[in-house]
Amino acid sequence: MCELFHKFMMGLRDFVKDYFLGFWDYETPKVMVVKNKTLGVIYRGVQFLVITYFIWYVFISEKAYQESETRPESSVYTLMKGTAVHGDDILDTVEYVRPSEGGDVISTILRREVTYDQKQGTCADISWLPMPTVQETVAVSRGRLTLTAMEEGPADRYAVVREQALVEAINFTVFIRNSIHFPGFKVLRGNIKDISNPKEMRRFLNKCHYDKETEPYCPNFRLGYIAAQAREDFSELCKTGGVIGVFINWNCNLDLDYSYCQPTYSFRRLDLRKDQASSGYYYRFAKYYSREGVESRTLIKAYGIRLDVIVHGHAGKFSPIPTIISTVTAMTSVGICTIICDWIMLTFIDKNEVYSDRKFDEVIKEPTVPKAPELGFINSYGSNHSDLSDGVQL
Secondary structure, eight states, X not given: OHHHHHHHHHHHHHHHHHHHHHHTOOOOOOOOOOOOHHHHHHHHHHHHHHHHIIIIIIIIISOTTEEEEOOOEEEEEEEXXXXXXXXXXXXXXXXXXXXXXXXXXXXXXXEEEEEEEEOOEEOSOOTTSOOOOTTOOOEEETTEEEOOOSSSOHHHHTTEEEOOOOGGGGXXXXXXXXXXXXXXXXXXXXXXXXXXXXXXXXXXXXXOOOBTTTBTTOOEEEHHHHHHHTTOOHHHHHHHOEEEEEXXXXXXXXXXXXXXXXXXXXXXXXXXSSOTTTOSOEXXXXXXXXXXXXXXXXXXXXXXXXEEEEEEEEEEEEOHHHHHHHHHHHHHHTXXXXXXXXXXXXXIIOSSSHHHHHHOOOOOOOOOOOOOOOOOEEOOOSOOOTTOOTTEEO
């Protein structure tokens, strides 16, 4: 047992010694030309892929030579415009737009369910009312029936008037004004065409409608256009309502003229249509009035389209620091080609260890040994003895 422990300790000591001494060794790459076409094709192919990746994706697509800013300051103002004839009534923005002051969220009413002449009173018997469900609430306190509801209550079903959808809303216009500021580059841009003359500006805003090709700087969007771009059926939206996101994307290359910094728009339905219980968009509000001293109200359940304006911004400009970092990274990554080819050569090609014997050398500094004296020749001059010959080696 003691002998085994002694051998273990001696082996551990030799291992620690070799590791400590090897830690201070210096390794330098050895240049070796391998005449192997397969390995040469792999080497050049990997080099081509690495260089292409950095030139096309890193420098051209991602613009790694630029300093970028992705959190700009943004402001959004919205306004709904348009009138519609609904039965005997002419509706304007006060009737169907919420909120009226505008902002990054705006909605318009497309269909209403109205319950007229609601008031609080005393009911002798309310047994005729069906039991409320989880989403239906009828508050009864001390024999007084309060006709208020979290969702459509039982009392609403017996008095509700379902109006026709406001199909003319497809031509309503949404005015979206957006300004964006990149504080790092001190650049301020807007999504409205820059016209110095106020009269021409008003004429332009009153007549233009947004088009990606012809009018990219027009801030007026038809509701029908927004629904079509979001791939939604406007008649279906009139029935259930919906939430649509208006995405304004600013992708600005500030190495070019600032006039090329233009917004792009995209539209997408945001609420979940698969879940019928939570899909669509609607809300309730009431109009109160007094008749013969009794306070009454008209309860309106409104279905409509809600627009959420979401702004994203990215700006980039040339800077020497990211350029140097990306260039050094690219040059260093080319060394991966050598590592891959060395692994292929030593693992799959070098079956007889011919390459490995030549690739790895160990050089140890040995003490110098004095050189042996060279052999000389003695020539005789002026001697008469015949047993000595010229040029005899001693």
